[in-house]
Amino acid sequence: MRNEDFSWQQRTALLLGDEKMERLRAAHVLVVGLGGVGAYAAEMLCRAGVGHLTIVDADTVQPTNLNRQLPALHSTLGRPKAEVLAERFRDINPDVQLTVVSAFLKDEAIPQLLDAASYDFVVDAIDTLAPKCHLIAEAMKRRLHIVSSMGAGAKSDITQVRFADLWDTYHCGLSKAVRKRLQKMGIRRKLPVVFSTEQADPKAVLLTDDELNKKSTCGTVSYMPAVFGCYLAEYVIKRL
Numbered sequence: 260m261r262n263e264d265f266s267w268q269q270r271t272a273l274l275l276g277d278e279k280m281e282r283l284r285a286a287h288v289l290v291v292g293l294g295g296v297g298a299y300a301a302e303m304l305c306r307a308g309v310g311h312l313t314i315v316d317a318d319t320v321q322p323t324n325l326n327r328q329l330p331a332l333h334s335t336l337g338r339p340k341a342e343v344l345a346e347r348f349r350d351i352n353p354d355v356q357l358t359v360v361s362a363f364l365k366d367e368a369i370p371q372l373l374d375a376a377s378y379d380f381v382v383d384a385i386d387t388l389a390p391k392c393h394l395i396a397e398a399m400k401r402r403l404h405i406v407s408s409m410g411a412g413a414k415s416d417i418t419q420v421r422f423a424d425l426w427d428t429y430h431c432g433l434s435k436a437v438r439k440r441l442q443k444m445g446i447r448r449k450l451p452v453v454f455s456t457e458q459a460d461p462k463a464v465l466l467t468d469d470e471l472n473k474k475s476t477c478g479t480v481s482y483m484p485a486v487f488g489c490y491l492a493e494y495v496i497k498r499l
Contacts (some may be wrong), residue, residue, distance in 0.1 A: 297384025299488025317363035412477025
């Protein structure tokens, strides 16, 4: 048993108070997707003092990630994002409990993941439609608290980032696609999401057929996915 030192959390405790800090330390949050959005969400949860994180992503760090993704450095190219972040989070909080899953979540693996532990919150930062919708659907079936990120690509105005119910979003192609897929699955429950009211720049969208489960690649700027990630973290922290 470690002799836990919470002195590094004193600034957060000054803002939130000791009782709320204890709630964060006792919490277990699942973060699925560790790209531009999810990695920042996970790190903000770690720095806030969340005691147990399960982080999931199959991808390795690529040169195209360097413009926006937290684990992306020239020294980490080719390494699994989940492993890079696990090292980073243990360096931030040596007492954090980490469950690291470096695997692509196929449909059949999602129920197994959600049943593997008692999560206080699920953060969906997946950017591919099929696994995203299956994660949302399976989390809802289990009545798990979940917040989901919609599309940050092809957008650049952080003042238009919002919280909303999925069914009230607009000017977001990913939101529209998720709504249609969930409706086909017979799901019409409320889903808290982070999205942007900004119209996507059509010149920043490139159609592609060489990425798994993706039909397009969107241009991105350094700060935009990070803002989405911070919104997700705020939503979770305030509700824990």
